[in-house]
Amino acid sequence: MDPVVGIGLRAPHLAEIARQRPATGFLEIHAENHLAGSPALQAIERLRADYAFSIHAVGLSLGSAEGLDEAHLARVAALVKRLDPALVSDHLSWSSFSGRYFNDLLPLPYTEEALTVVVRNVQRLQEVLGRQISIENPSCYLGFAQSTLSEPEFLAEVASRSGCGLLLDVNNIAVTAHNLRLDARDWLTLPAGAITQYHLAGHAVNDADGEAILIDDHGSRVSDGVWALFADVVRRFGQRPTLIEWDTDVPPLAVLLDEAAQAGRLISAEGRNAARAA
Amino acid sequence: MPLALRDLQAAFAAHLIGADSAELTAEILGDAIPAMARLRVHRHHMLESLGSALAATFPTVQALVGADFFRGLARAFVGQSPPGQPVLAEYGAGFPAFIAGDDAARDLPYLPDVARLDWALNLAFHAPSGGRVTAADLAAIPADQLPSLRLALAPGAALISSSYALDRIWAASQPDAPASGTVDPDGGTHLLILRRPDDAAFVALSAAEAGFVAGLAGGLSLEEAAGRVDSGFDLSASFARLLGLGVFAAAQ
Numbered sequence: 263m264d265p266v267v268g269i270g271l272r273a274p275h276l277a278e279i280a281r282q283r284p285a286t287g288f289l290e291i292h293a294e295n296h297l298a299g300s301p302a303l304q305a306i307e308r309l310r311a312d313y314a315f316s317i318h319a320v321g322l323s324l325g326s327a328e329g330l331d332e333a334h335l336a337r338v339a340a341l342v343k344r345l346d347p348a349l350v351s352d353h354l355s356w357s358s359f360s361g362r363y364f365n366d367l368l369p370l371p372y373t374e375e376a377l378t379v380v381v382r383n384v385q386r387l388q389e390v391l392g393r394q395i396s397i398e399n400p401s402c403y404l405g406f407a408q409s410t411l412s413e414p415e416f417l418a419e420v421a422s423r424s425g426c427g428l429l430l431d432v433n434n435i436a437v438t439a440h441n442l443r444l445d446a447r448d449w450l451t452l453p454a455g456a457i458t459q460y461h462l463a464g465h466a467v468n469d470a471d472g473e474a475i476l477i478d479d480h481g482s483r484v485s486d487g488v489w490a491l492f493a494d495v496v497r498r499f500g501q502r503p504t505l506i507e508w509d510t511d512v513p514p515l516a517v518l519l520d521e522a523a524q525a526g527r528l529i530s531a532e533g534r535n536a537a538r539a540a
Numbered sequence: 541m542p543l544a545l546r547d548l549q550a551a552f553a554a555h556l557i558g559a560d561s562a563e564l565t566a567e568i569l570g571d572a573i574p575a576m577a578r579l580r581v582h583r584h585h586m587l588e589s590l591g592s593a594l595a596a597t598f599p600t601v602q603a604l605v606g607a608d609f610f611r612g613l614a615r616a617f618v619g620q621s622p623p624g625q626p627v628l629a630e631y632g633a634g635f636p637a638f639i640a641g642d643d644a645a646r647d648l649p650y651l652p653d654v655a656r657l658d659w660a661l662n663l664a665f666h667a668p669s670g671g672r673v674t675a676a677d678l679a680a681i682p683a684d685q686l687p688s689l690r691l692a693l694a695p696g697a698a699l700i701s702s703s704y705a706l707d708r709i710w711a712a713s714q715p716d717a718p719a720s721g722t723v724d725p726d727g728g729t730h731l732l733i734l735r736r737p738d739d740a741a742f743v744a745l746s747a748a749e750a751g752f753v754a755g756l757a758g759g760l761s762l763e764e765a766a767g768r769v770d771s772g773f774d775l776s777a778s779f780a781r782l783l784g785l786g787v788f789a790a791a792q
Contacts, residue, residue, distance in 0.1 A: 321626025404578035408542035
């Protein structure tokens with residue numbers, strides 16, 4: 263099976279993609295950028311004849327103890343109905359509290375209490391959309407003393423209790439493992455059957471009180487360390503549709519397609535290795 | 541006792557908009573990177589990413605005050621009025637009024653009106669395109685029914701009136717504008733903001749035309765709206781111009 267590698271469809275590339283229709287495995291859009299029914303959404307609808315779509319939400323706040331924002335949920339549901347994408351996803355995080363939205367993927371303590379909250383919110387989302395959704399492992403900058411589960415344990419439980427899929431962001435594993443002094447191999451214990459998609463992106467290295475902290479800024483090429491971890495992931499779980507994300511300092515389309523081609527070559531090579539080993 | 545999730549999220553939310561608490565810091569694991577430095581990553585991201593969103597929505601304001609000053613304005617606004625929902629293109633409705641209350645408006649008194657123009661262009665850009673009433677559509681209506689016709693503005697269409705020359709100020713602030721020195725900001729304008737097929741734009745209207753469009757937007761018939769404005773108003777010429785611009789939404 264040929265690898266399926268897609269790219270994020272961002273505003274600066276929309277006209278070029280509509281004109282040139284470059285070959286790519288699928289296109290991903292951020293739900294919150296396309297809820298107004300603007301001409302950009304009409305252009306995206308016209309691309310559906312040539313591309314599969316993935317809708318990635320960033321603002322559903324699945325970790326909110328107070329539950330989901332039903333008004334926002336209804337808008338996302340209308341977009342999903344309109345585009346009928348291959349996959350719908352959001353993150354294991356929260357971003358709103360008491361009617362305020364913070365535009366960040368904020369961390370959760372990994373406890374039984376948080377598990378109950380996330381499972382309830384994921385079930386509500388799946389009920390409204392009438393389909394399975396996938397949740398993505400976040401990039402973490404801090405951990406909570408009250409956590410009783412590891413992040414992979416927590417994700418596996420959410421998938422098992424809610425029936426949702428898992429979107430494995432390989433860059434986020436590298437960022438979280440570095441920042442929280444964890445071992446990236448811990449994430450290789452996730453249940454393979456739940457994993458629906460991979461994400462790849464670049465990160466920045468910043469200074470925090472004299473210590474290096476990795477920031478998931480989606481603003482550069484995938485790092486060597488993340489490519490190596492991606493090879494481990496593909497070896498462990500097999501191939502999945504894979505997305506190249508790039509959201510800040512968006513480069514020319516050719517650079518994105520080049521990153522996607524590199525991911526495709528890596529997946530193919532791991533596939534051949536697996537076939538030889540079998 | 542660790543904080544319950546709701547209380548933890550309340551304390552975290554308060555931190556993001558500037559209220560630190562020892563209760564929250566005690567929940568966070570620190571090491572060579574202390575808990576406060578880790579929390580700062582999130583506060584920094586919130587302020588910077590929402591500041592960037594405001595800069596994208598208010599590019600002319602940013603061009604007039606400069607990127608550094610704009611960042612300060614944006615951070616102050618974000619701390620005071622974070623978004624109420626996750627669609628960033630819909631964030632910033634209160635920014636023009638915030639600017640009006642800021643010291644910056646003392647030096648640049650037209651800045652709040654420029655912000656209103658940026659906001660209207662942003663709304664128009666994100667509005668659905670949809671069908672427009674054309675002259676041919678109206679030709680199909682019996683002449684005796686035209687005066688009582690009521691027309692709705694197309695999605696995104698809006699009027700902005702200012703006692704400053706907003707169109708000149710806007711043009712001189714564009715990235716490709718010639719560096720021709722100072723712009724005379726004086727002179728009232730009436731601008732009609734429109735969603736065009738590929739972008740959002742504005743045209744300048746006469747005071748009479750603006751009054752006519754405002755009347756139609758308020759639900760008056762053609763005859764009633766035309767009756768509100770000066771006797772010198774050339775209804776047929778102005779109406780033909782507005783139809784050509786695609787100002788009116790086609791009936792659903």
